[in-house]
Every structure is written in structure tokens, then in C-alpha cells.
Amino acid sequence: MKILITPNYASSYDWRMVNGLAAGFHDIGHEALALPAPISAVDLEKQCRELSIDVVIQVNRTRHPEVALPSKVRYISWFQDVFPETTKHFAEGFRDSDILYALGDAGVLGLDAQLPCYVGSLVSGVDKAVIDYSKGITSNPVDFSLCGFIPSPPLLATRSLRKDTLDLIRLNPWLGARRAAAITRRILLGYYLVPRLQNAALITMMDTVRGNYRPLRGELDIHKLTQAMRGATAIFEGMSLGDGQYRVGGIFTELKNYARHFVGGHRLKRDWTHQKAIPDFRALSPFEKSINYFAREYPRLLDREVLINGVLQVSSSLELYGPGWDTHPAFIPYAKGIIDTQEGLLDVYRRSRINLANNTHGLGLHSRTLECMAVGGFILTHESPHDNKPGGMLTSFEPGAHYGVFTPENLHEEAHRWLADEAGRRRVGQQAAAIVRERHRWHHRAQQILDDLRK
Secondary structure, three states, rough: OEEEEOOOOHHHHHHHHHHHHHHHHHHOOEEEEEOOOOOHHHHHHHHHHOOOOOOEEEEOOOOOOOOOOOOEEEEEEEEOOOOOOOOHHHHHHHHOOOOEEEEOOOOHHOOOOOOOOOEEEEEOOOOOOHOOOOOOOOOOOEEEEEEOOOOOOOOOOOOOHHHHHHHHHHHHHHHOOHHHHHHHHHHHHHOOOOHHHHHHHHHHHHHHHHHHHOOOOOOHHHHHHHHHHHHHOOHHOOOOOOOOOOOOOOOHHHHHHHHHHHHHHHHOOOOOOOOOOOHHHHHHOHHHHHHHHHEEEEHHOOOOOOHHHHHHHHOOEEEEEOHHHHOOOHHHEOOOOOOOOOHHHHHHHHHEEEEOOOOOOOOOOOHHHHHHOOOOOOOOEEEEOOOOOOOOOHHOOEEEEEEEOOOOOOOHHHHHHHOOOOHHHHHHHHHHHHHHHHHOOOOHHHHHHHHHHOO
């Protein structure tokens, strides 16, 4: 069987994942090609024909509605990132012979659309190089580390402006949403929209998330959070009348640079011709991009703020790796940059007494957790009501035996206890490594895919 695998982005992280899966297929006797970057639907169809591909696996993509693949090709979509807009017209990208995998439980991640095909869970795996890694620690040990992205904080003006602005809107009709009010503002003041209105709308979104999301509990529901934000910001959506350049939601045009910064400018600029990215950020309004940030990324920010501030009360021996940490002034002293190599990550895992982990959805079986465990690193993460669901920690590991666990209420106590128990951390790390070797190598994932294709 010939398998073609394409990543979500042209990044070292995505490349390691798709290349690892390809190696897993090779290990069980099948030919697999992993591409270093996504390709257009036109090029995908061409590759399938020229290479006689039997199975296509694409990360965060669905079939293109206008470019058909050869009839013999089985199509697998592996979604690792879900946004509020992901499931719009989602079913149109699938046939009954396809497979949709989520990086964990599909419903928990927000993939709740009714599909004609098989829906399952496919978590990450660990490659042979990680399993065999035996290089000694190359630098000084550290008490705590976290390897991962933190979103940049919202760059908003003072919070008191929101209440003042809303009071003005309610008490002064000429500041309202009607076209006459907009024209009056234009004549008298030279602008259509109330000053600071955009800022007030963003703060409303932020307050809605803070009021509905509980950090470090692993219970994020992006659709419920999105619905709550839409309700809270409904008052702003009508305040967009003017000379035609403003339309419903147009009040958020000022958010364009925010949205680009939130999602990542390099991601928004990617243009894979004829490729159906899910969602296509280029097609989203600034309002929708802001909803994406506050529904999906802002909870991650809150999680990691609470987590890092909590462990800093235990020890200041802390290293933070990944994008975004240097945008938070309080974390700059601990930010160590981005690690681009797998060996660099493994070194951090091994020399950290405690490797911190969190997941907003509560599905902890992602690549960094498994790789850290594979080299004997000790993981400390939070409990979640989804721990027993696909992608949850309890589906493979036992707290206290294979990793450390905490709640927001006992984070300080558990971090201090495990930091003082060197023998316990070593024992837990070794036991977790054995489970990873037995169940979580890439050839296990490849075999799962083949078994599902036969269903």
C-alpha cells in the first residue's frame, strides 16, 4: 500500500509528526511519503495519479469540493486544531469511504458535525530516535520547564473605558447604532464610530471568557464560549453604519492587526492555491478572527498564566520555551527562546525535574507529553473531566504511577511535593517510558489506521 501524508504547516513540529507516521508505515511493511509542506489540491491529485497513491492523509484539511482525487484513493483527514468556524459546511468535505480522525475525542475538541464517514481518534506517536535517545544531560538541571506556545496578551486600553462607553451609548441616542447617528457623528466629529468602541468590544469578549472559562481544569468548549461571546457583543454589531465601508460586524475592522497578531501573521499569509484550509483565515472578518482568538487561544493564555505563576511560588528555577513568552513582561526572565530540534527538546525534558503540561480541552496525550515520557521525563499536569475519553491521560496512564497530577487548588502543594521526591520522579518517569514503548510508537498509529481502513 502507498500512503501520502501532508502536514498542516511547513514547520519543524509538523514535519516531525508526518515523517514519524510515515516511518511507522515503513516499519510495518508499507510505502509512505511525508511531504515537508502542504500542497494544493491540484498538485495533490497529480501526485496521487503519478505515484499510484492508495491512501492520502492530510492534517487539518478536507477533500476539495472541485478537485476530485482518483477513485481508488482512500482519504483520511486528521484534525489537530479546531476553531469555531471549522465545522461550517464541514460534511461537504467527506465521502462515506473517508475517515476523520481527531487528536483526541472529536466531540470534546468541537468536531460535532454529522458526517457520512467513520470518525475516530488518532493521537500522536513517538519515533525510534526518541525511544533510543540516550545522550547525557548537556546543561544544568532546572526545577520546572514548559515547552509550548503562549498567545500574546490582548493589547487593550484601560478596562474602565468599557463601562463608560456603554453608558454613553445607552444614554445618548446620537452615539447609537442608527445610520442618522453615524452620519451625525461624521458631520460633528469627523468619524462614524464612537471612539474606543472597538476596545470596549474586545474587553467584552475578554470578560466573557474570564467569566465562562475556568483555567487548568481541561473543560474548554469552544462552541459554548463562542456563543457566549456573540451574545455579549451583540450590542456592538449594529454600530457599523456609515459610508458603506462598514457593514455588520464592521465595527471590528480595527481589529485586523490584532487578529493577525493573535493567530500568527505567518499563518494568515499562507496561500495554498486551491487548497481547502479549515478554516481559511483569509476569508474571516476581523470580528471572526477576534472570536477565534478569545475562544481558542485566550483560554490557553489563562491556563499558562495561572500555571506559571503558581509554580513560581514554589521555585524560580524555571525555563520557558516556545513562541510568545517574551511578549509577557512577567515571564521574560524565564523565556529561553524557541527550540527547533528534537534533540534540544529531549534535552530539556531530561534535565527538568518537573515538566509542566496543560491542555485546555483536557486531552493530554499530545506529542510533547509522549516524547517527554519516552525519555524518562516527569510530567506534572492537571486533572480533567475528559481524562477517560480518547486522547485523555487515563486511557493509557495512571496518576502517581506514570505522571503527577494537580488541581488548581493544590498546584502549590503537588509541585512542592514532587519537587522534593527525586526517587519518586525517577520511578514514575521510568514506568511511563515503558508504557510509551509498548503502546505509543508511530507503528502503533500506522497499524491503527490500516485496521480502520478495513472496517
